Amino acid sequence: DQQVKQNSPSLSVQEGRIxxxxxxxxxxxxxxxxxxxxxxxxxxxxxxxxxxxKDKNEDGRFTVFLNKSAKHLSLHIVPSQPGDSAVYxxxxxxxxxxxxxxxxxxxxxxxx
Amino acid sequence: GAVVSxxxxxxxxxxxxxxxxxxxxxxxxxxxxxWYRQFPKQSLMLMATSNEGSKATYEQGxxxxxxxxxxxxxTLSTLTVTSAHPEDSSFYICSARDxxxxxxxxxxxxxxxxxx
Numbered sequence: 382d383q384q385v386k387q388n389s390p391s392l393s394v395q396e397g398r399i400x401x402x403x404x405x406x407x408x409x410x411x412x413x414x415x416x417x418x419x420x421x422x423x424x425x426x427x428x429x430x431x432x433x434x435k436d437k438n439e440d441g442r443f444t445v446f447l448n449k450s451a452k453h454l455s456l457h458i459v460p461s462q463p464g465d466s467a468v469y470x471x472x473x474x475x476x477x478x479x480x481x482x483x484x485x486x487x488x489x490x491x492x493x
Numbered sequence: 494g495a496v497v498s499x500x501x502x503x504x505x506x507x508x509x510x511x512x513x514x515x516x517x518x519x520x521x522x523x524x525x526x527x528w529y530r531q532f533p534k535q536s537l538m539l540m541a542t543s544n545e546g547s548k549a550t551y552e553q554g555x556x557x558x559x560x561x562x563x564x565x566x567x568t569l570s571t572l573t574v575t576s577a578h579p580e581d582s583s584f585y586i587c588s589a590r591d592x593x594x595x596x597x598x599x600x601x602x603x604x605x606x607x608x609x
Contacts, residue, residue, distance in 0.1 A: 424586050424600035480527055485536040
């Protein structure tokens with residue numbers, strides 16, 4: 382049973398436009414959510430996170446929105462740049478020193 | 494941000510041999526490190542949780558006698574793939590959790606293992 386789902390395997394966006402990556406989860410115990418960016422043959426790089434007590438967190442071009450009632454979060458990148466092209470993983474965690482649960486990732490392509 | 498290194502970055506070995514992969518947190522201490530495996534076009538699959546000074550906790554389906562994990566210090570964990578077979582060929586990634594931070598995990602660059 383997949384607890385963290387990224388239903389779009391890929392997304393293509395024009396440079397300068399907004400990229401919206403979506404993530405759904407099923408475990409209501411999750412209280413911390415993270416987004417990672419990954420290039421081929423490299424480890425994931427932490428991008429941004431959000432605690433369940435918030436509904437929005439912003440860091441530069443990246444904003445994460447959390448809708449707890451819908452068990453849904455999204456990552457907005459604006460404006461999108463060609464260097465943003467990568468695979469983005471959504472991850473979730475329960476309070477405490479528990480492993481992260483990852484989605485399958487969404488491949489973002491930003492076209493110049 | 495915090496830095497995690499892995500060594501080697503790539504390794505090719507023959508069937509039946511063992512390979513050791515090191516994971517180090519360079520600028521922070523980590524009581525817990527995690528080992529993942531990634532198959533092509535798949536998500537990260539958690540293999541085991543490595544706790545400093547105690548035995549690792551393995552996920553269901555992961556053979557603990559095949560994938561030996563040692564977490565000798567707060568900055569070093571090792572994964573040894575014993576008696577490697579071609580099906581063990583994969584991309585192995587470690588991560589470490591900063592003791593002082595909340596729940597971010599910082600990932601190493603990964604190790605590409607090819608068993609011939």
